[in-house]
Amino acid sequence: MDAELNEFQLQAVKSIEGAVLIIAGAGSGKTRVITYRIAHMLEKGIPQHAILALTFTNKAAREMQVRVKELTGKKLQSLTVSTFHAFGLSVLRDHIENAAVSQGENLATEQSVFSGYRKNFSIYDETDRVELIKESLRECRMASHKVDLYALGQLFSNIKTGRASWDGADIDGVSRNGEFEPVYNAYQEGLRVYNAVDFDDLLTLPLELLKENPDILKQYRSRFRYIMVDEFQDTSFLQYRLMRVLALGEDVPFSPEKKIRKKKAPDNANDAVTLPPGGIDAANVCVVGDDDQSIYSWRGANYENLLLFEKDFPGALEIKLEQNYRSTSTILEAANGVISHNANRKEKSLWSGNSGGKPVELFYPENESAEADFIASQIRHLRIMESFKNRDFGVLTRTNSLTRNIEEAFLAADIPYKISGGTSFFQRKEIKDIISYLKVIANPDDDVSLLRIINTPRRGIGKTSITALSTLARKNHSSLWDAVCRHCRSADAGQQHLFQDSKDSGDLDTFMNLIEFFRSEIIGRKSNPGQPWSLAGKVRALIDNIDYWSFLIVEHGKDEKKARWKFSNLEYFIRMIENWEKDPDNHDSGLYAWINRISLITRDDGEEDSDDKANIMTIHASKGLEFPVVFIAGAEKGIIPHERSLTENGDEAGTLEEERRLFYVAITRARKKLYITSCRNRRRLQSAVECAPSPFLEEIPPHLIEVHEPEPETEVDAETASKFMERLRARFKVE
DNA sequence: GCCCCCGCCACGCGT
DNA sequence: TGGCGGGGGC
Numbered sequence A: 001m002d003a004e005l006n007e008f009q010l011q012a013v014k015s016i017e018g019a020v021l022i023i024a025g026a027g028s029g030k031t032r033v034i035t036y037r038i039a040h041m042l043e044k045g046i047p048q049h050a051i052l053a054l055t056f057t058n059k060a061a062r063e064m065q066v067r068v069k070e071l072t073g074k075k076l077q078s079l080t081v082s083t084f085h086a087f088g089l090s091v092l093r094d095h096i097e098n099a100a101v102s103q104g105e106n107l108a109t110e111q112s113v114f115s116g117y118r119k120n121f122s123i124y125d126e127t128d129r130v131e132l133i134k135e136s137l138r139e140c141r142m143a144s145h146k147v148d149l150y151a152l153g154q155l156f157s158n159i160k161t162g163r164a165s166w167d168g169a170d171i172d173g174v175s176r177n178g179e180f181e182p183v184y185n186a187y188q189e190g191l192r193v194y195n196a197v198d199f200d201d202l203l204t205l206p207l208e209l210l211k212e213n214p215d216i217l218k219q220y221r222s223r224f225r226y227i228m229v230d231e232f233q234d235t236s237f238l239q240y241r242l243m244r245v246l247a248l249g250e251d252v253p254f255s256p257e258k259k260i261r262k263k264k265a266p267d268n269a270n271d272a273v274t275l276p277p278g279g280i281d282a283a284n285v286c287v288v289g290d291d292d293q294s295i296y297s298w299r300g301a302n303y304e305n306l307l308l309f310e311k312d313f314p315g316a317l318e319i320k321l322e323q324n325y326r327s328t329s330t331i332l333e334a335a336n337g338v339i340s341h342n343a344n345r346k347e348k349s350l351w352s353g354n355s356g357g358k359p360v361e362l363f364y365p366e367n368e369s370a371e372a373d374f375i376a377s378q379i380r381h382l383r384i385m386e387s388f389k390n391r392d393f394g395v396l397t398r399t400n401s402l403t404r405n406i407e408e409a410f411l412a413a414d415i416p417y418k419i420s421g422g423t424s425f426f427q428r429k430e431i432k433d434i435i436s437y438l439k440v441i442a443n444p445d446d447d448v449s450l451l452r453i454i455n456t457p458r459r460g461i462g463k464t465s466i467t468a469l470s471t472l473a474r475k476n477h478s479s480l481w482d483a484v485c486r487h488c489r490s491a492d493a494g495q496q497h498l499f500q501d502s503k504d505s506g507d508l509d510t511f512m513n514l515i516e517f518f519r520s521e522i523i524g525r526k527s528n529p530g531q532p533w534s535l536a537g538k539v540r541a542l543i544d545n546i547d548y549w550s551f552l553i554v555e556h557g558k559d560e561k562k563a564r565w566k567f568s569n570l571e572y573f574i575r576m577i578e579n580w581e582k583d584p585d586n587h588d589s590g591l592y593a594w595i596n597r598i599s600l601i602t603r604d605d606g607e608e609d610s611d612d613k614a615n616i617m618t619i620h621a622s623k624g625l626e627f628p629v630v631f632i633a634g635a636e637k638g639i640i641p642h643e644r645s646l647t648e649n650g651d652e653a654g655t656l657e658e659e660r661r662l663f664y665v666a667i668t669r670a671r672k673k674l675y676i677t678s679c680r681n682r683r684r685l686q687s688a689v690e691c692a693p694s695p696f697l698e699e700i701p702p703h704l705i706e707v708h709e710p711e712p713e714t715e716v717d718a719e720t721a722s723k724f725m726e727r728l729r730a731r732f733k734v735e
Numbered sequence B: 001g002c003c004c005c006c007g008c009c010a011c012g013c014g015t
Numbered sequence C: 001t002g003g004c005g006g007g008g009g010c
Helices: A007-014 A030-043 A058-072 A084-105 A126-139 A149-160 A181-193 A201-212 A214-223 A237-248 A256-262 A305-312 A329-339 A368-385 A400-413 A429-442 A447-453 A463-475 A480-492 A502-522 A535-545 A548-555 A560-582 A591-600 A643-648 A652-667 A695-699 A718-732
Strands: A019-024 A051-055 A080-083 A122-124 A196-198 A226-229 A284-289 A317-321 A360-363 A393-397 A417-420 A614-618 A627-632 A670-677 A681-684 A687-690 A705-708
Touching (some): A007 A030, A007 A317, A019 A030, A030 A226, A051 A058, A051 A084, A051 A237, A080 A084, A084 A201, A084 A237, A084 A591, A122 A126, A122 A447, A122 A591, A126 A149, A126 A181, A126 A447, A149 A181, A196 A201, A201 A214, A201 A237, A214 A237, A237 A305, A329 A360, A329 A670, A329 A695, A368 A400, A368 A627, A368 A670, A393 A400, A400 A417, A400 A614, A429 A447, A429 A502, A429 A535, A429 A560, A429 A591, A447 A480, A463 A480, A502 A535, A535 A548, A535 A560, A548 A560, A627 A652
Parallel strands (some): A019 A284, A019 A317, A051 A080, A051 A226, A122 A196, A226 A284, A360 A670, A393 A614, A393 A627, A417 A614, A627 A670
Antiparallel strands (some): A681 A687
């Protein structure tokens, strides 16, 4: 091991006791250090279950797990490597039922954070949250108030996590003070009634739980004696507090603003304290980060956590990893040239032992399809001339929408690829519909999901029925499902109906029976004779039963191709379930586990990495990864830095710096060769718009750049031309 | 009362 | 491109 690490890396790997702060520049072998460090711990006899490694993204968590597995060759049964959110979820899952029980026994204790929650709770993503906010607005009779619902959701999130208060709360710069406080309260109430949590709850509830229950906290603290946090610069204050409470057994008793604005980190941070910080009882904590790669402030990342850490863990060992092993010196110089324009950063000197390297290639394609074609043709060229594999290529974009053209070009050029990050797959209507069925089957009180499917496919339960049901539900302070059940029962008993027309009652009855049937099939694990039970099989049966295929055909009337495409997405979805069920590392099968999982993952998590495929992703998603050849596409003004981020955020200078860090992250993903493309024109809002290059391009020292000349127009022969016309006609259905 | 069709709008990152 | 809300037809 010693031979494979430099002096500082080795120190980081071997310092497993006490508190350690590792400042790891881009490409400085951070992942290597973390994996070796875990391996070293295991070698020293520290049991797997005592180690908790927290990361920011699922991708990073998976990567870390795989690397440790490879390095140690051990089965990792009780090593915890997960995202903060997934960890929070597991804490909740492990304790919600116990809490419900003990609360029943001991009502004298204060209302627990869990009151009302059952183990089958749903997790609401942003879309679900918006639906619930809509409903809450209606409930408060404020539906007519003009607000951007996503911005309101953002405000609610800030309120919940303590990043904002009602006093002076604003939405897009317009002051709203306490205007939406009742809506927020209704929203919170809704979550309780529907047995649902949002993403913020996955952090706030576990924190509350640990604070309220010293016994539970003690259990966790005596288990997790070694805590590691990756991408520390991107952790939020809430995540920091969660880590801190696990490490020190106490929460931060003040708000971050007060703490940071009024006090500076002590100058004597490195003075004498030799005891483990926080007393003998403190866990061993290691955080790893790089302030230059902080790109998630919009999600609450609080990179001043670095200062908090220095204060809360006085005497922490600070190690800087400054040697870059990843990139050629050309690429590194380009990156340093860009990032040096940021005023607000820790000074560091990242250097590379690699010499030279090819220049950064800059290309100004005419439009986005020329850009995509250029990338595709370069890849084909490099595969042959320099024998790169598909997997060696990474195409990075600022936004998800920019990946589309690239994808098309890759399809046309027959380059296998995969797109990662982005929530798009699970947000597709057909996927979300089926997931909603599953969520309702798991947790019928989940109104948001229930409303999505109660009339999808059409089953004659329209607006009027739903209004009647929700009135009934509100009267009883219950969920819609509860109202459905009450209604059906009283209808059976011949008592008064909600509806004049008994046909509607029949429709409701059928729907209720459908859900109950699949509930017993799936939760009760009923298998058909001779066939083993499988979730995938049941999901397929469900899709057949509701005749979703016919629904798609009807929905897309003329467009059968689209219907087929959507159905193939569902097939893919079912295959995902199958693969997950087959996965030997997965020891928690069943519906709840599956739903929890997919609520937290993005498209390609869990997809096989072994295939040789080119990678297309956003810059955000690329953090922590590296590729021999990187293309940064759409390096235009307005895209990076992103126009909306500049105009909408109050703190313009800070935002610009974050966008610059984003560009820096993109550059530093490249090992050998970097291409940057900036279109002269781009289709936006249905018309072509002239584009200027990103201002960040000027920050790359010019001597590192080589401008790629456009390919000469190729002569088109008659045959190619007619084939092209044919395709055009087919595409636009010209007579 | 339900559903279909059309026109309108938006298109920043992701747990 | 695609999701949605409103208005009119059934």
